[in-house]
Amino acid sequence: MVIAAAVAFLFLAPVRLEAAVREYTLENGLKVLISEDHKVPLATFEIWYRVGSRYERSGETGLSHLLEHMMFKGTSRYGSKVFSKIIQRNGGTDNAMTTKDYTMYFETMASDRIGLAIDLESDRMANLTIDPKETLSERSVVMEERRMRYEDDPQNSLFENLMATALIAHPYRRPVIGWMSDVASLTREELYDHYKEYYSPNNAFIVIVGDVKADEIMEKIKAAFGLMKRRDIGVTPVTREPGQKGEKRFVLRKEAELPYLMMAFHTPAFPHEDSAALDVLSTILSGGKSSRLYRSLVYDRKIALNAGADYSGMYIDPFFFFVWGTPAPGKDAAELEKGLSEEIGMIKDTPPSEKEVQKAKNQIEASFIFGQDSLYMQAMKIGTFEVLGSWKLMGTYLEGIRKVTPGDVQRVAKKYLTAENETVGTLIPAKNSQ
Amino acid sequence: MKIVRALVVICIFLTAAGCLLSADADALEVNRTVLPNGLTVLQVERHNLPIVMVTLLVKASPLDEPPDKAGLANLTAELLTEGTGKRSATDISGEIEFIGASLAASADGDYTLVSLSVLKKDIEKGFDILSDIVLNPTFPEMEISRNRELIKGSLRQSEEEPSFVASKAFKKAVYGDLPYGRLVAGSVETLDAIQRKDILKFHSECYRPNNSFLSVVGDLTPDEMNSLLNRFFSGWKPAEVPKRPSLLKAEEKRKTILIDKDLTQANIVIGHEGLRRENPDYYAVSVMNYILGGGGFSSRLMQSVRDEMGLAYDIHSFFAPYKAGGFFEVSVQTKNESAGTVIAEIEKQIERMRKEAVSDQELEDAKAYLTGSFPRRLDTNRKIADFLVLIEFYGLGLDYVDRYPSYITSVTKDDVLRVARKYLGTDDPVMVVVGRQAKMTLKKR
Numbered sequence: 001m002v003i004a005a006a007v008a009f010l011f012l013a014p015v016r017l018e019a020a021v022r023e024y025t026l027e028n029g030l031k032v033l034i035s036e037d038h039k040v041p042l043a044t045f046e047i048w049y050r051v052g053s054r055y056e057r058s059g060e061t062g063l064s065h066l067l068e069h070m071m072f073k074g075t076s077r078y079g080s081k082v083f084s085k086i087i088q089r090n091g092g093t094d095n096a097m098t099t100k101d102y103t104m105y106f107e108t109m110a111s112d113r114i115g116l117a118i119d120l121e122s123d124r125m126a127n128l129t130i131d132p133k134e135t136l137s138e139r140s141v142v143m144e145e146r147r148m149r150y151e152d153d154p155q156n157s158l159f160e161n162l163m164a165t166a167l168i169a170h171p172y173r174r175p176v177i178g179w180m181s182d183v184a185s186l187t188r189e190e191l192y193d194h195y196k197e198y199y200s201p202n203n204a205f206i207v208i209v210g211d212v213k214a215d216e217i218m219e220k221i222k223a224a225f226g227l228m229k230r231r232d233i234g235v236t237p238v239t240r241e242p243g244q245k246g247e248k249r250f251v252l253r254k255e256a257e258l259p260y261l262m263m264a265f266h267t268p269a270f271p272h273e274d275s276a277a278l279d280v281l282s283t284i285l286s287g288g289k290s291s292r293l294y295r296s297l298v299y300d301r302k303i304a305l306n307a308g309a310d311y312s313g314m315y316i317d318p319f320f321f322f323v324w325g326t327p328a329p330g331k332d333a334a335e336l337e338k339g340l341s342e343e344i345g346m347i348k349d350t351p352p353s354e355k356e357v358q359k360a361k362n363q364i365e366a367s368f369i370f371g372q373d374s375l376y377m378q379a380m381k382i383g384t385f386e387v388l389g390s391w392k393l394m395g396t397y398l399e400g401i402r403k404v405t406p407g408d409v410q411r412v413a414k415k416y417l418t419a420e421n422e423t424v425g426t427l428i429p430a431k432n433s434q
Numbered sequence: 435m436k437i438v439r440a441l442v443v444i445c446i447f448l449t450a451a452g453c454l455l456s457a458d459a460d461a462l463e464v465n466r467t468v469l470p471n472g473l474t475v476l477q478v479e480r481h482n483l484p485i486v487m488v489t490l491l492v493k494a495s496p497l498d499e500p501p502d503k504a505g506l507a508n509l510t511a512e513l514l515t516e517g518t519g520k521r522s523a524t525d526i527s528g529e530i531e532f533i534g535a536s537l538a539a540s541a542d543g544d545y546t547l548v549s550l551s552v553l554k555k556d557i558e559k560g561f562d563i564l565s566d567i568v569l570n571p572t573f574p575e576m577e578i579s580r581n582r583e584l585i586k587g588s589l590r591q592s593e594e595e596p597s598f599v600a601s602k603a604f605k606k607a608v609y610g611d612l613p614y615g616r617l618v619a620g621s622v623e624t625l626d627a628i629q630r631k632d633i634l635k636f637h638s639e640c641y642r643p644n645n646s647f648l649s650v651v652g653d654l655t656p657d658e659m660n661s662l663l664n665r666f667f668s669g670w671k672p673a674e675v676p677k678r679p680s681l682l683k684a685e686e687k688r689k690t691i692l693i694d695k696d697l698t699q700a701n702i703v704i705g706h707e708g709l710r711r712e713n714p715d716y717y718a719v720s721v722m723n724y725i726l727g728g729g730g731f732s733s734r735l736m737q738s739v740r741d742e743m744g745l746a747y748d749i750h751s752f753f754a755p756y757k758a759g760g761f762f763e764v765s766v767q768t769k770n771e772s773a774g775t776v777i778a779e780i781e782k783q784i785e786r787m788r789k790e791a792v793s794d795q796e797l798e799d800a801k802a803y804l805t806g807s808f809p810r811r812l813d814t815n816r817k818i819a820d821f822l823v824l825i826e827f828y829g830l831g832l833d834y835v836d837r838y839p840s841y842i843t844s845v846t847k848d849d850v851l852r853v854a855r856k857y858l859g860t861d862d863p864v865m866v867v868v869g870r871q872a873k874m875t876l877k878k879r
Contacts, residue, residue, distance in 0.1 A: 039482040040813045072731070081741055084731040089799050091806020108810060140744035144699070148747055148767050151698040152596055255696045257593045288536075289515075289527035299523075299580070305587040329587050359532045366534025366553055372483055373814040 021382060021391055022214045028230045029202025032221055033382055033391055034214040037375060043111040043210025044375045047121050048383050049103045051198035053176045054316065055236045062178015063194050065098040066142055066186055070195075071105065072096075073134045075127040080134060083120055090116060100172055101316045102387050108376060111211035115220050122224035125199055132188045139186060146177050154256040158427045165250050166264045166423035170241040170317060200231040205386055209379040238317065241266075248423040256429040258305065259333040263340070264320040264423045267416050270313040271393055274415070276400030277408040278311040278321060283360035284352050284409065285309040285323070285343065290359070292343055293325070303331050303339045314384055321416055333426045347413045351406035364401050462812065464822065464832050465656055469663060472644030472672045476822040477659055478651045480815055484554040486652035487815040488564060491823035494546040494640035496613035497678050497758065503628050505620015507541040509581060510636050514539045514548065514567040516577040521566060523577055535560055537567070541618050544757040545827060546640075551816065554653040557662065565666035568641060573633050582625050589619055596701040600765070600868045603691050604703040607864040608761050609684045643667070645675040649822035651815045681710070682759040688861065692876060693868040700773035700869035704780055705763030706860050711755035711828050717841040718849040719753055719857055724800040725792050725850070726783065726858075727751030727764055732799055734783050735764065743779070745772045753857075757828070762857065770873035777865070777876070784859040791847045805839045 024032040052064050074080040087094040092109025094117075107117035150156050160175050167173035177183070208217060244266055267278055285293050286309040297304040307325035323344070327336040371377040385393045465477040499506040515537060516523040530537045535552040537560075548568060552560035592598045602617060609615025620628075648667070650659055684707055709715060720728075727735035727750050739749045749766040764784075768776045812818050825834055867876060 039480070040809060042809055042813055081731045081737070085799065088730065088732050088803045089806075091803060091808070091810070093807070093810065110806070110809060137742070137744035141740055141747055144745065144768060145747035147698040147769060154594055255594075257590050258587070288531040290524065290531045295524070298584070302580070302583070305584065305591065326587075326591060328583070329590060355532075359528075362534040363531060364534075369483065369485060369553060370551055373485065373487075373816060375813065 024218055026201065026222060026226055028228055030225050031205040032218065033205065033207045033386065034217060035209045035378060035382065036212060036214060037209055038211045041111055041211050042108060042375060043114045043208060043212050044106060044108045044379045045114055045117040046104055046106040046207040046379045046383055047204055048387065049198055049204045051103055052099050052101045053174055054100045054171050054238060056171060059182060060186065060190055061174045061182040063186060063190060064103055065177055066139065067191050067194050068096050068098045068103050069138045069142060070130050070191055071124050071128060073138060074129045074131065075123050076129060077123050077127060086116065086120065098176055100176060104383060114212060118220050118224045126228055128195055130188055130191050135188045135191065139183060142183050143180065146180060146183060154254045154427050155260050157254060158252050158260060158262055158425050161250060161252055162262050162264055162423060162425040165248055165425065167241055169239045171238060172317065172319060201225055201228045202230045203233050207379045207383045209375045244421055247419045251426050251428055253428050253430040255431065256427055258326050258329065259429060260326050260427040261333045261336055262322060262324040262425050264322055265416050265421050266318060267311065267321045268318050269315045270388060271396055274412045275313045277404050277412040278313060279364065279401065280357060280360045280404045281409050281413055282309045282311040283363055284356055287360060287363050296343055297325065297339045301339060302328055303336055304328055314388065316388065344417045347410060351410035354406060357404065357406050357409060361401055462835055466832060469643065469668065471668065471670055473667060473670065474647045474826055475663060476649040476826060477656060478818055479655065480651060481653050484653050485815060486552055486554055486557050486650065486654050487819040488550040489649045489819040489823050490548040490568065490646060491827055492546045492641055492646045495541055495544050496616055496618055497544065498640055498676055501611060502624060503632055504616045504624040506628055506632055506636050507546060508618050508620065509628060510633050511539040511541045511546045512581050513573050513577055514571050516581065517572045517574045518566045519570040519572060526563060526567065530563060533559055537563060543614055543618065557654065561662045561666045569670050571637065573630055575630055578630055585619050586622050586625055596695065596697055596868050599693060600701040600703045600866045603693060604763065604864060604866045607689050607691060608707060612682045612684055614756060614759065639676055642673050642675050643670040644672040647823045647826040649819045651819040679758050689864050691866045692871050694871045695868055697869045698769060699767045700770050700867050700874055701767050702773060702777060703763050703765045703866045704863055705761060706863050708753045708760035708762040709755065709857055710759055711757060715853050716755060718845045718853045720804060721800045721842065721845045722850045722853050723751055723753055724804060725796050726787050729800060729803065738783065739766065739776055739779055745776050770870045773867060773874040774876060787854040788858055791851050797847055801842050804842045
């Protein structure tokens with residue numbers, strides 16, 4: 001899904017693509033990307049801040065995410081949760097997400113009301129309150145969120161452990177939501193400093209997709225955001241991950257019904273020259289019921305209940321190629337791991353067929369086109385590429401995919417899917433006494 | 435996908451629930467035809483993207499299966515893509531995936547949906563395979579046993595999810611032995627009881643053109659579509675179809691179900707029987723539920739339990755409007771220690787809803803949202819395709835799109851109070867709590 005989200009316009013040649021997005025930059029450094037799409041009388045407004053858990057320090061993990069929550073808790077103009085109420089009263093929907101690299105807020109509503117989103121977003125970029133009492137209450141909310149997503153979810157717990165094991169130094173090793181003890185102690189002051197440090201026009205960009213006229217909407221954006229001051233953004237030192245020199249493995253024992261296995265292999269991030277071949281590789285391994293892992297491990301050999309692979313390349317810094325699966329009842333994690341390794345070995349030994357590679361390319365290209373059905377998905381794609389440097393990389397991405405050969409797929413499998421580059425985590429069900 | 439869930443942290447859930455169906459303020463131009471074999475076809479032309487979205491709704495669900503073979507509708511749906519007269523399971527997935535399309539079938543409480551998403555240039559291939567899997571599936575023994583085992587395995591894995599455990603126990607308690615009280619996937623025992631002949635019979639009885647609705651939305655002219663229907667669906671033979679129950683009434687009993695698991699949170703579901711989709715009170719209930727717990731941050735439950743008390747990440751209430759009888763539920767997760775406090779607050783909010791009229795502002799906000807969010811419910815070809823078959827299934831009429839706003843705007847404060855008293859907090863609520871019971875102090879009622 002990370003891959004799907006990274007993919008956008010497709011059969012429409014890069015020419016149409018370049019023309020589709022209009023780019024503006026205000027004097028204060030705020031960039032605005034607009035794609036007019038008049039098929040429905042709606043528009044999606046997104047504002048992306050270049051801050052996420054990648055920029056956090058030890059002891060304050062979860063800060064970006066808690067700040068995202070506080071962005072809904074009122075400004076000097078509006079009280080807590082008034083933001084969402086206004087949007088909903090106007091038939092819209094709003095939400096936000098925090099990732100390792102960015103924090104994104106969006107509103108989708110009738111295009112003739114999108115000015116409301118512009119006003120409200122500009123207000124909370126500048127005038128957030130962060131009330132001390134509200135902070136305490138929202139901290140508890142995030143702790144509940146953490147319990148739900150991690151503490152009580154064995155597979156997500158395994159994933160959290162996998163990140164902290166596979167990476168020893170880079171901040172990607174920390175969960176976006178933060179470690180429980182950090183979340184429990186985050187203060188109003190830390191949140192406010194974080195807000196002041198990163199929430200400025202020159203550290204953000206806006207994406208609008210929908211039934212709007214670019215010139216008209218730009219006037220509104222200038223009026224709302226134009227007077228805000230540019231601020232110096234300090235360069236956050238991000239520790240570089242030293243290379244891995246040998247296989248790592250760990251076991252997580254937790255109440256669960258079935259074992260679960262995840263492998264992570266260090267890989268470079270897009271737009272590295274190997275990215276496209278890694279994407280095609282993951283689609284060959286895991287793109288549907290005709291893919292190799294399903295056909296072999298689930299269908300033919302019945303070792304796995306499910307199995308998959310994913311190249312997560314849409315990150316600022318190098319991340320991972322993941323391979324995972326659940327053993328079929330009665331099979332154990334070791335058998336599944338052997339099966340997964342055999343499949344990886346096969347593609348390292350023999351390049352995939354031309355037809356297999358073509359199928360993967362067709363799947364990736366088609367998902368670009370289907371993604372255009374939704375305004376929100378279009379905006380997400382533009383923003384995802386912009387975080388990595390420029391929305392124009394969308395064209396580069398597709399060109400890259402089209403050029404991949406069977407030999408490239410074999411080469412990247414051999415280069416990255418190696419034992420010394422691998423971390424394996426296994427969930428072993430532990431039935432606690434009731 | 436697991437990975438994405440783990441990497442991205444979403445802040446809010448807007449569960450504007452209770453309005454499964456609502457419509458577009460801008461009228462849809464729907465071309466509706468009934469083929470000689472009885473298949474109802476709904477088409478909307480949209481040439482802005484080279485794609486076509488197709489949805490086939492078949493009246494085939496747990497309502498049509500014997501209780502001792504629960505899971506039959508779901509297993510049949512899963513097996514459609516696992517072999518036909520001229521294609522093996524491998525051929526089907528291989529051909530569909532080679533053209534970057536997707537084709538899947540799944541059963542739900544009231545119906546089975548088969549959906550195809552395909553690029554315009556591959557539309558013939560798409561229709562060919564869609565028709566093949568619906569008309570000519572062979573249900574090979576080998577595929578039956580393989581799929582049966584996969585479903586059993588995923589049922590077992592689902593037991594890891596506290597919300598699944600709670601919801602399963604809740605539906606069983608509300609509906610008893612009625613079809614809506616079972617898992618659509620069935621259970622290990624009932625799955626083992628299903629034989630190939632049951633599947634063949636089920637398919638032959640339910641999968642009929644006069645028991646189905648087909649929607650086609652996207653880059654296709656009526657002429658192009660008619661030619662495809664002619665080639666691929668005119669040979670589908672009508673037959674007499676099974677009669678379905680129009681109303682299922684559960685014998686409710688006041689029940690508290692406490693399930694002990696080693697969890698940090700209590701997963702709480704409170705509720706009871708609700709109302710059918712066809713009930714004329716559906717619209718007043720939509721407004722009422724938006725105010726109570728369906729309206730995201732605008733709802734009372736979210737405001738009190740999350741925003742003021744800080745005791746949950748998400749809390750919402752929901753009326754599931756099934757064809758033959760719905761249910762109402764409030765669900766929430768909170769740390770074990772807070773379970774009692776949160777339950778008391780839910781009861782208080784339900785009681786308040788039943789006792790006092792809502793404020794003018796609340797009423798106006800709810801109506802403004804429900805009517806104003808129409809266009810978003812129909813903002814992609816996929817959503818329109820799925821919407822059209824449901825309009826037909828619930829008999830709402832193609833002008834439903836135009837009528838919906840007036841259904842909502844005519845709701846009064848008195849209506850809201852009346853439906854709250856009628857449909858909320860009966861004397862027999864069911865409560866399920868999954869979590870570490872020793873850390874809560876809940877009493878069986």
